Amino acid sequence: MLRLDEIAKSFGGLKALDQVGFQVQPGEILGLIGPNGAGKTTLFNVISGILHPDSGKVFFREQNITGLATHQIAKLGLCRTFQNPAIFEEMTVLENLMAGYHLQGRSGFFSAILKPPWERKEERSIRERAMEMLSEIGLKGSAQAGAGSLSFGKMRMLELGRALCSHPELLLLDEPAAGLNHNETEELAEYIGRLRSRKITIIVIEHDMSLVMDLSDRIVVLDQGRKIAEGAPKEIQRDPAVLKAYLGEEDWIKSLRR
Amino acid sequence: MEWYDQLLQYLITGITTGAVYALVALGFSIIYNSTEIINFAQGEFVMLGSMIAVSLFPLLGVPLWVAVILAVAITALIGLIFERLAIRPVRNGSVINLIIITIGGSILLKGIAVLIWGKESRSLPAFTSTEPIKFFGATLSGQSLWVMAGTLLAVILLHYFYEKTITGKALRACAFNRKAARLCGISVERMVLFSFGLSALLGAFAGVLITPITYTAWDAGTMLGLKGFCAAILGGIGSNPGAVMGGLVIGIVESLSAGYLSSGYKDAFAFLILLLMLYLRPAGILKKKLEKV
Amino acid sequence: MKRDWGIWLLLCAVVFGMPLFIRSPYYYSILIFIAIYGIVVLGLTLLMGYAGQVSLGHAGFFGLGAYFSAILTVHLHLNPWPAMGIALIATVLVAFILGIPTLRLRGHYLAIATLGLGVVLQIIFKEELELTGGPSGMGGIPYFHLSSITFSNDRKYYFLCWIFLIILYGLSINLVHSRIGRALRSISQNQTAAGSLGINVSWFKLLMFGLSAGYASLAGSLYAHYLTFVNPSPFGFMASVKFMAMVVIGGSSSLWGALLGTALLTSLPEFLAVLEDYEMLVFGAILILVMMFAPKGLAGIFSWIYQTIRNKVKKQDAPAG
Numbered sequence: 001m002l003r004l005d006e007i008a009k010s011f012g013g014l015k016a017l018d019q020v021g022f023q024v025q026p027g028e029i030l031g032l033i034g035p036n037g038a039g040k041t042t043l044f045n046v047i048s049g050i051l052h053p054d055s056g057k058v059f060f061r062e063q064n065i066t067g068l069a070t071h072q073i074a075k076l077g078l079c080r081t082f083q084n085p086a087i088f089e090e091m092t093v094l095e096n097l098m099a100g101y102h103l104q105g106r107s108g109f110f111s112a113i114l115k116p117p118w119e120r121k122e123e124r125s126i127r128e129r130a131m132e133m134l135s136e137i138g139l140k141g142s143a144q145a146g147a148g149s150l151s152f153g154k155m156r157m158l159e160l161g162r163a164l165c166s167h168p169e170l171l172l173l174d175e176p177a178a179g180l181n182h183n184e185t186e187e188l189a190e191y192i193g194r195l196r197s198r199k200i201t202i203i204v205i206e207h208d209m210s211l212v213m214d215l216s217d218r219i220v221v222l223d224q225g226r227k228i229a230e231g232a233p234k235e236i237q238r239d240p241a242v243l244k245a246y247l248g249e250e251d252w253i254k255s256l257r258r
Numbered sequence: 259m260e261w262y263d264q265l266l267q268y269l270i271t272g273i274t275t276g277a278v279y280a281l282v283a284l285g286f287s288i289i290y291n292s293t294e295i296i297n298f299a300q301g302e303f304v305m306l307g308s309m310i311a312v313s314l315f316p317l318l319g320v321p322l323w324v325a326v327i328l329a330v331a332i333t334a335l336i337g338l339i340f341e342r343l344a345i346r347p348v349r350n351g352s353v354i355n356l357i358i359i360t361i362g363g364s365i366l367l368k369g370i371a372v373l374i375w376g377k378e379s380r381s382l383p384a385f386t387s388t389e390p391i392k393f394f395g396a397t398l399s400g401q402s403l404w405v406m407a408g409t410l411l412a413v414i415l416l417h418y419f420y421e422k423t424i425t426g427k428a429l430r431a432c433a434f435n436r437k438a439a440r441l442c443g444i445s446v447e448r449m450v451l452f453s454f455g456l457s458a459l460l461g462a463f464a465g466v467l468i469t470p471i472t473y474t475a476w477d478a479g480t481m482l483g484l485k486g487f488c489a490a491i492l493g494g495i496g497s498n499p500g501a502v503m504g505g506l507v508i509g510i511v512e513s514l515s516a517g518y519l520s521s522g523y524k525d526a527f528a529f530l531i532l533l534l535m536l537y538l539r540p541a542g543i544l545k546k547k548l549e550k551v
Numbered sequence: 552m553k554r555d556w557g558i559w560l561l562l563c564a565v566v567f568g569m570p571l572f573i574r575s576p577y578y579y580s581i582l583i584f585i586a587i588y589g590i591v592v593l594g595l596t597l598l599m600g601y602a603g604q605v606s607l608g609h610a611g612f613f614g615l616g617a618y619f620s621a622i623l624t625v626h627l628h629l630n631p632w633p634a635m636g637i638a639l640i641a642t643v644l645v646a647f648i649l650g651i652p653t654l655r656l657r658g659h660y661l662a663i664a665t666l667g668l669g670v671v672l673q674i675i676f677k678e679e680l681e682l683t684g685g686p687s688g689m690g691g692i693p694y695f696h697l698s699s700i701t702f703s704n705d706r707k708y709y710f711l712c713w714i715f716l717i718i719l720y721g722l723s724i725n726l727v728h729s730r731i732g733r734a735l736r737s738i739s740q741n742q743t744a745a746g747s748l749g750i751n752v753s754w755f756k757l758l759m760f761g762l763s764a765g766y767a768s769l770a771g772s773l774y775a776h777y778l779t780f781v782n783p784s785p786f787g788f789m790a791s792v793k794f795m796a797m798v799v800i801g802g803s804s805s806l807w808g809a810l811l812g813t814a815l816l817t818s819l820p821e822f823l824a825v826l827e828d829y830e831m832l833v834f835g836a837i838l839i840l841v842m843m844f845a846p847k848g849l850a851g852i853f854s855w856i857y858q859t860i861r862n863k864v865k866k867q868d869a870p871a872g
């Protein structure tokens with residue numbers, strides 16, 4: 001589904017990514033972990049085309065997507081969420097989701113200004129589908145609320161729902177549980193679990209170890225821009241290199257061993 | 259007459275106007291560094307400086323140098339007031355809001371100038387009645403010398419100020435990293451206020467220097483401001499040495515193109531340079547502004 | 552959506568009702584200018600308020616429309632209608648070409664670059680003497696004809712301009728409430744997120760730049776065939792600033808707000824004519840004050856009043872029901 005070949009990216013003198021390579025199989029959930037500043041978000045930015053790597057290649061469904069623009073990559077079926085929920089705060093919750101259906105729509109400039117019947121029909125169907133998504137993510141009551149007025153947890157759900165609207169085959173989630181309370185985290189975990197049955201491949205960055213360990217089929221660990229381990233959750237928990245990377249962060253080690 | 263006969267003269271003209279652009283560009287840089295705002299009212303400071311000097315000198319009958327110093331000081335004060343009244347209340351507004359506020363400020367200042375001084379253009383006498391210096395067939399007027407020397411002095415003082423004084427160092431700290439500066443106990447608000455005063459002062463100084471050569475009027479600041487702005491961008495906005503270089507380059511290019519190509523298109527060249535800079539080096543210039551994802 | 556079309560209908564009623572009350576050609580000419588500037592401002596609102604891209608150079612495109620129309624009809628003796636169409640296409644083309652490098656810039660830099668484009672365009676109008684007549688301008692531009700009607704008096708021209716405006720307003724309402732409108736608004740709020748949803752950010756920005764230049768061009772043609780004379784001075788930096796001010800004072804993310812802003816700023820100098828020297832002072836002060844106290848413009852104030860009243864009414868209803 002996704003293959004990374006020796007990705008490198010530096011900011012000034014800082015090597016944010018250093019020869020990172022791994023593969024993701026269709027239908028799997030891959031956890032991406034590592035201490036703060038390890039380069040996880042940077043890797044997502046490279047995969048989704050927001051940043052271009054200094055060297056190395058990204059293959060998505062056997063196609064080389066290195067250097068393509070973000071929207072072109074999205075069109076191929078790859079969507080992501082952001083570490084700080086990047087919702088459109090001045091639009092309503094419903095409109096956020098409808099924007100998520102952008103790739104599903106066909107109407108162009110002339111049908112937008114002239115509004116022929118088929119354009120109206122398309123808009124109606126997008127609206128209906130957005131409403132369905134709204135109840136799926138549990139935000140039905142807030143359809144007409146301004147997205148900026150949602151609680152942080154709901155913003156995260158909204159962003160996730162919006163990403164799903166584009167029917168991605170590969171979904172990148174950047175710390176989806178950060179800032180959520182216990183209940184919200186559980187709901188989220190359950191929801192992501194359900195996505196598995198829809199055959200959506202997922203890479204998830206997460207600091208909540210119990211969540212990643214439960215969800216993921218496999219885990220990749222980054223530290224200071226380098227991949228230091230890859231394997232099943234059980235193996236990762238015992239991997240000496242991983243423990244060393246988290247050295248000094250006692251809580252983490254505890255949560256890893258749990 | 260061969261093309262090189264005039265070259266020296268064009269260069270002198272170019273350096274003289276370029277020096278003024280450099281001062282204006284420095285003003286842009288100073289404000290940009292402490293606020294990331296581009297102050298569209300910068301040219302009006304130039305106009306105010308010269309207008310105030312013009313009206314102080316014959317009206318109050320004070321000596322010219324007193325009028326010049328007073329004019330620069332009053333304009334600096336106007337810069338401070340402008341920051342307090344118009345900029346501070348909206349410091350965190352959107353880019354569009356800030357652009358409009360400074361443009362509104364520039365129109366307001368022009369409006370005030372029209373009310374006070376009317377629409378005729380005015381002039382100052384040259385600072386000294388120095389005989390023009392002639393060499394290699396070119397003439398260097400006394401006032402041109404004043405402009406060059408004045409600019410040089412301003413640049414040296416500014417450098418000294420940034421390197422040696424506490425306020426100067428605090429300003430640099432703000433430019434480098436506002437949050438860190440605040441943590442070190444520097445009052446960023448004061449620095450912003452101060453940078454408006456300083457850049458108004460530089461603008462006014464540019465204005466009084468050039469007025470004996472070019473005349474001044476209520477709308478004389480607009481073009482000077484825009485050119486100064488091109489210079490600031492050319493030098494890489496926020497960089498003081500860059501602003502000076504940019505000013506000189508624009509001044510010289512303009513004077514050469516007016517001399518050899520077409521005087522009508524002379525204004526266009528400054529803007530074409532500006533556009534080329536923005537197009538060819540957007541990443542370089544935009545480095546600070548890239549959205550962090 | 553319903554509210555927008557309601558306002559549209561209201562506008563239609565006002566436009567066709569107005570002539571019952573107005574006799575003086577002076578008022579007609581003010582209304583004609585409101586319509587002409589209103590067309591520019593509608594386009595600029597789509598660009599600034601919806602796509603979130605600043606332009607300080609749209610007077611240049613307005614000028615391109617006017618000069619293309621003038622040159623095609625005066626020098627090449629074309630009929631004004633096809634001239635208007637060719638001017639439209641040519642201006643949009645120019646905007647697309649200039650827009651490609653320009654729209655990669657953001658924030659202040661975009662403002663500066665568009666400002667530069669506008670200034671350079673105006674210098675071209677001034678300097679291409681043979682084509683444009685230079686600073687003193689060119690006259691003898693023919694009126695529009697439609698079979699036997701010649702649009703030469705203010706009353707007829709009033710209808711022509713406002714019909715153009717009403718149509719463009721309607722198309723803009725459609726655009727705003729469409730898949731593209733949504734894409735534009737998402738771009739203005741977060742370009743990166745918009746891109747990650749498959750929205751082609753640079754294309755939509757370019758499209759809006761071209762579209763708004765097209766609106767400006769149509770307005771420019773209407774301007775040229777109304778005055779039958781063009782010179783470079785109305786197409787400079789100040790004009791661009793005024794257009795932007797109209798957008799923002801009206802309320803940049805509302806089409807009707809933009810029209811309100813246009814009406815206000817176009818008629819203001821007429822009211823202030825008595826205080827001629829104060830015009831700039833007042834204009835500058837208005838810009839600053841509106842940005843300080845009502846950053847969402849007049850439309851923002853109106854919707855705030857509307858909301859407050861609605862809430863009051865609701866509260867009063869609640870105990871009864």
Ligand SMILES: Nc1ncnc2c1ncn2[C@@H]1O[C@H](COP(=O)(O)OP(=O)(O)OP(=O)(O)O)[C@@H](O)[C@H]1O
Pocket residue numbers: 011014016034035036037038039040041042043083550551
């Ligand atoms: N646009 C950028 N410009 C400069 N440096 C950057 C940029 N983006 C990231 N970095 C740096 O690259 C390194 C990796 O950052 P990244 O955001 O990828 O880490 P992360 O693993 O996502 O960390 P966290 O868990 O805190 O989110 C950090 O040192 C960061 O400061």
Ligand SMILES: [Mg+2]
Pocket residue numbers: 040041042083
């Ligand atoms: Mg991160």
